[in-house]
Amino acid sequence: MDAQPESGPQSKEPESPNPDPEPYEEIEEDEEPEKDEDLEHEEGEEPKTMTPEARTRKDRANMEALFRRLSTERVPVRVHDVIIKGNTKTKDSLIESEVEAVFRDATSFQQLLRAASLANTRLQDLDIFDSVNITLDAGPPELPGTANVVIEVTEAKNPLTGDLGIYSKPEARSWSLEGSLKLKNLFGYGDLWDGSVAYGWGQTSEVSTGFSIPRFKGISTPLSARISLLSQDWLKFSSYKEQALGLSLGLLSTGNHDLSYNLSWRTLTDPSQMSSHTVRRQLGHSLLSALKYGFKIDQRDSPMRPTRGHAFVSTTQIGGLFPDLRSLRFIRQELDLRYAIPLGFYRAALNFGISGGVIFPWGNGSLNAPSYLPERFFMGGNSSPVCSLRGPTSVLGFKARGLGPAEPRRLVRENSNDGSSSDSGIDHIGGDLAVTAFADLSFDLPLRVFRDAGIHGHIFACTGSLNKLTENAYKGFSLQKFRDSFRSSQDLESLYPPSYSVWSNKIIYYKEDSRCGNML
Amino acid sequence: MEDGGGERERLTLVARKPCFGLPTACPKSLPVYIYLRFSKIPFSLEFNLIHPDSDQIPFVESGDYVAYNNEKGGVIPNLKEDGIVDLDSEVSGIPEWVSIKAMVESWLADAIMYELWVGCDGKSAQKIYYSDLPWPIGKILYFKQVLVVKQLLGITSDNADRREEEIYSRAALAYGALSSRLGEQSFFFDNRPTSLDAAFLGHVLFVLHALPETSVLRSKLLSHSNLVSYAENLKMEYVDANLSSSSVPQSDPSSSASKRVPSHWSSKPRSKAKREKTEEEKKFRRRAKYFLATQLLLF
DSSP, X not given: OOOOOOOOTTOXXXXXBOOOSSXXXXXXXXXXXXXXXXXXXXXXXXXXXXXXXXXXXXXXXXHHHHHHHHHHSOOBOEEEEEEEESOSSSOHHHHHHHHHHHHHTOOBHHHHHHHHHHHHHHHHXXXXXXXXXXXXXXOOXXXXXEEEEEEEEEEOSXXXXXXXXXXXXXXXXXXXXXXXXXXXXXXXXXXXXXXXXXXXXXXXXXXXXXXXXXOBTTBOSXXXXXXXXXXXXXXXXXXXXXXXXXXXXXXXXXXXXXXXXXXXXXXXXXXXXXXXXXXXXXXXXXXXXXXXXXEEEEOOSOSSSOOSEEEEEEEEEEEOOSSXXXXXXXXXXXXXXXXXXXXXXXXXXXXXXXXXXXXXXXXXXXXXXXXXGXXXXXXXXXXXXXXXXXXXXXXTTEEEEEESOEEEOOOOOOOXXXXXXXXOOEEEOOBSEEEEEEEEEEEEOSSHXXXXXXXXXXXXXXXXXXXXXXXXXXXXXXXXXXXXXXXXXXXXXXXXXXXXXXXXXXXXXXXXXXXXXXXX | OHHHHHHHHSOEEEEOOOBTTBSOOXXXXXXXXXXXXXXXXXXXXXXXXXXXXXXXXXXXXXXXXXXXXXXXXXXXXXXXHTTSOOXXXXXXXXXXXXXXXXXXXXXXXXXXXXXXXXXXXXXXXXXXXXXXXXXXXXXXXXXXXXXXXHHHTTOOTTTHHHHHHHHHHHHHHHHXXXXXXXXXXXXXXXXXXXXXXXXXXXXXXXXXXXXXTTOHHXXXXXXXXXXXXXXXXXXXXXXXXXXXXXXXXXXXXXXXXXXXXXXXXXXXXXXXHHHHHHHHHHHHHHHHHHHHHHHXXXX
């Protein structure tokens, strides 16, 4: 008789091992950890004359003895074989490679249970099975101290799933409709194919399709590829529209490291014909061929509302390596550092953060050349820097792209009789050197109804600086000018006076949700 | 930045790239360049190498003011209307001027468009518009543009030959009419340059220099020698002079004749003169043969 608990998608419990082939009662479990049967624990046959109640008491006593023994002694065991059942389409090699390393290192019973739990999680994370059961069975009788692991999977009956939703983007004050279709495990390698469409009213629209594969033959890291057609409308802020047709390949994704390659054809146009001088010079087609390397450590206790820990992210992008030498050549570096200190009351925490970024072109004549406009740094927006780790982009209190260098747009004389010209507005043209910093105090609100809803308060101060370095602007750049370029939220009203020593105080309310910190 | 601001206040023409010995090799940009040279206003020339499919180029800018190609009928009408430069104030009322200009801007413009994108092998178009774009982008945009041009000219696989004949015959008619209107004058009207001269001069220079020697349109134009010499003279006076600075043109025509022609243009005129000479030489040789044959018979 086997006692096998059903494990759902969220289960993280260790599986119970198969007891010896003795008549035991079936044990129904829910979410509790199981440590009941010992593999080597030979139980004698019970005398048939015992009453059912007596038998139950004896069983319970045996189990308690077993628990005591398991928790105090180290029971040595090793895995002899991994048996996979239930996979009709999925390749054995995929499942084995996911769990092999985990079971190979287990040398005691406790380790084996932990390994089983970990293996279960990994297989669930592949997202291609409806359920995963891991059972530990006794090894062959001629090899004592061994166990067999039996993995029974139920493949997803319907490989096609889809979802549709409407999301809000607070920093752009717009909505987007997003839908996606996913096809799982088409070839049995754990491959995931998906197509998605996102339509944002007047902002960003994207159609993309991609696939990802956790491991393929000799390559043990996940690979992914994506083709996307993206259209972004920045007419209101910078008088240009961007279309990009791109292919991105995820080459390496292990632990803290991430390496990807992006090849895209980008077009900047200005249908409004009102752009400023800098934007006019950048309109046209470009080929972006860039390698991107990311390194991330996030030790905070929660990415949405961190109360302790630290995080560090570094992203490096090098453009213009190949295939064509006329593609955009630039180097872009971003750094993020976050630190959270708990204060011990009302779940309050102090969060500090600093982010920096720089972009500059390389190659012949790069000292005079401008940096590519969409790749520059833009600051502003309504997304919180506390939960986003996307570089120096968010400075609360400014409107989207509101901080940094700007140029006047084209002047159109409405009427020669009128004599006056219409207000042309300004284009935000971004900068090459960006630094943002913030200090934030988050706390629970005194009313229980807010606490239960996840609404908490923040008092923050943030500052940012955006400077131009390209086109020989670096020659006139000095420390004094850098200091003078800092703007803080308080300075929203007056644009030009230096803001070196002024901080703002604001109280705003944030609701915890999973879509905090969207990119501008 | 004072220098940057000062540079931006100056009148600037943004056009497509220079090649084939021309200051800008795009048939739409060249007339605007020539018009500004006629007007003797100092301006600087910049190039946009990455937006071949934009109808905003060429454009003229000065500080916050911009005159785009796709507004109000073109850059030249824009400049006239905004009071920057107007060379046509005295001729724009003459019906003949208006109709000749319309003929140049419709029949001859169509002929150039056809010859550049459909008639010839496309090498000129690739060099002018796509040589600075990465290869896959350039190729795709080129094929896209060929389709667009065929649509604009109403060319389908059924009527391709008929349309070609129509376009060439209209161009030939136009050349004939312009040649007889011009005669031996330096300009078409009033012995002074107007936007008609700018448009036609741009057309002729493009056909002569940028189209390959196998071009049908080019050979039709070469048969009118007064048009060719009109173009070459004006080119030497207004376009070749001060090509390096491209800011202040020489106002004294006599000095420009003795001016040394920039080296990267020298090959073109020589080869053309050589070609003409070869044709004349052939004629002379033929006549000489007949003469000798006659003499032999007599003897």
